[in-house]
Amino acid sequence: MSMSAYRSRIAGTGSFLPENLITNKYLETLVDTNDEWIQERTGIKWRHKVKEGQYTSDLAYEASIQALQEAQIKASDLDMILFATVSPDQVMPNTACVLQSKLKAGDCMALDISAACSGFVYALAIADQFIKTGPMKNILVVGAEVLTPYVNYKDRDTCILFGDGAGAAVVTRAQDDQDSIIYSHHLHADGEISDLFVLPAGGSKVPFSQKVLDEEMQYVKMKGREIFKHAVRTMSKCCKEALEYNGFTPDQVDWVIPHQANVRIIKAVAYHFGISMEKVVVEIEEMGNTSAATVIIALDKAIKDGRIKRGQNILLTAFGAGITSGSLLMKY
Numbered sequence: 001m002s003m004s005a006y007r008s009r010i011a012g013t014g015s016f017l018p019e020n021l022i023t024n025k026y027l028e029t030l031v032d033t034n035d036e037w038i039q040e041r042t043g044i045k046w047r048h049k050v051k052e053g054q055y056t057s058d059l060a061y062e063a064s065i066q067a068l069q070e071a072q073i074k075a076s077d078l079d080m081i082l083f084a085t086v087s088p089d090q091v092m093p094n095t096a097c098v099l100q101s102k103l104k105a106g107d108c109m110a111l112d113i114s115a116a117c118s119g120f121v122y123a124l125a126i127a128d129q130f131i132k133t134g135p136m137k138n139i140l141v142v143g144a145e146v147l148t149p150y151v152n153y154k155d156r157d158t159c160i161l162f163g164d165g166a167g168a169a170v171v172t173r174a175q176d177d178q179d180s181i182i183y184s185h186h187l188h189a190d191g192e193i194s195d196l197f198v199l200p201a202g203g204s205k206v207p208f209s210q211k212v213l214d215e216e217m218q219y220v221k222m223k224g225r226e227i228f229k230h231a232v233r234t235m236s237k238c239c240k241e242a243l244e245y246n247g248f249t250p251d252q253v254d255w256v257i258p259h260q261a262n263v264r265i266i267k268a269v270a271y272h273f274g275i276s277m278e279k280v281v282v283e284i285e286e287m288g289n290t291s292a293a294t295v296i297i298a299l300d301k302a303i304k305d306g307r308i309k310r311g312q313n314i315l316l317t318a319f320g321a322g323i324t325s326g327s328l329l330m331k332y
C-alpha cells in the first residue's frame with residue numbers, strides 16, 4: 001500500500017481509431033491467408049489505418065481532447081505530457097512536443113516513452129511517480145501508434161496483426177474525498193531476447209539507404225511463436241507479482257486489461273493467472289494490435305460503455321518489443 005503524500009487518479013480518458021479499415025477479406029487479396037484463420041488464430045476482424053496526411057500526433061490529439069474534457073482540465077494546466085509510442089511523427093522532435101503544440105498546452109515537460117506495447121503502462125507508472133512525490137498535479141499520458149507504414153503487406157505473419165490508433169488519460173492528484181489510487185507498478189525488461197521483435201532500419205545502426213528498401217529492412221520482423229510463449233509467461237507473472245505485492249487475491253480484481261496482441265495470448269494469461277475471461281477486457285477484434293495504444297484504448301472503451309466503474313480494482317498488464325513488460329494495479 002502507498003505511504004506517499006499524494007495519490008494519483010485517472011480523471012479522464014479518450015481514444016481514437018482512424019476511419020479506414022483493413023479487413024481480413026482485404027488481406028486475403030494481398031497474402032495467402034483467410035478470414036477464418038485470422039479470426040481463429042488471433043481474434044482480429046479488422047484494424048484501422050490512417051488516411052493520407054494523418055500522423056501519430058493527430059490520433060493522439062483526438063484522444064487527448066476527449067480525456068481533457070472528461071477530466072475538466074485545460075491543456076494549459078498540464079504539467080507534463082508523456083507520449084508512449086514506437087511510431088513517432090518523426091525521430092526528432094519528440095511527438096509529445098508536437099502534441100503539446102497542437103493542444104496549445106503551453107510550457108510543460110514533454111517526453112516520448114519508447115517501450116513498445118508496454119509503453120502506456122510504463123508511462124502511467126512514471127506519471128504516478130511524479131504525482132505521488134508532489135511536483136506535478138496534472139499529467140497527460142498518451143499511447144498512440146501509426147504502425148501501418150512499418151508493416152510489410154507481403155508478410156502474412158505480421159500484416160494480419162497491426163493497426164493504427166490512440167488513447168489518452170489525464171492523471172491528476174486525487175482530492176481527499178476521491179479514493180482513487182494507483183497501488184503499485186512493476187516494470188521489467190529483458191534485452192537478452194530483444195531479437196524476437198525488431199524494426200531493423202531507421203536508427204544509427206542501419207540508417208536509411210537504397211539497400212534498406214531493397215532488403216525491406218524498413219518493416220518489422222517478428223518471431224511470432226516465440227513471442228507468444230514469452231507474452232503468456234511474462235504477463236501472467238506480472239499479474240501475480242502485482243497481487244502478491246499488494247496482498248490481493250484474484251477475486252479482489254474487478255477487471256484485467258492486458259495488452260491486446262492476440263486473443264489466444266489473452267485467454268492463456270487469464271487461465272495461468274486464474275481469473276475468468278468475464279473479468280478481462282478484450283477489444284482486439286475491431287482494432288488489432290495498436291502497440292502502446294491497446295491498453296488505454298481498451299480501458300477507455302470499458303469506462304465509456306459502463307463496464308468499468310469508479311471504486312473498482314483494475315489490473316493493467318503489458319508485454320512488448322524490448323522485451324519490455326509490466327503491470328499496474330489501481331483503484332479507478
Ligand code: ACO
Nearest residue numbers: 033034037116117156157160224225227228261262320321
Ligand atoms: N494465414 C494463414 N496461415 C498462416 C498465417 C496466416 N496469416 N500465418 C501463419 N500461417 C500458417 C503457418 O505457415 C503454419 O503453417 P504450417 O503448420 O503448415 O507450418 C501455421 O499457420 C501455424 O503457424 P504458427 O506460426 O504456429 O501460428 P500461430 O498459431 O503461432 O499464430 C501468430 C501466428 C498469430 C503470429 C501468433 O504466433 C502470435 O500472435 N504471436 C504473437 C505475435 C505478437 O504478439 N507480436 C507482437 C508482440 S510485441 C508487441 O505487441 C509490440
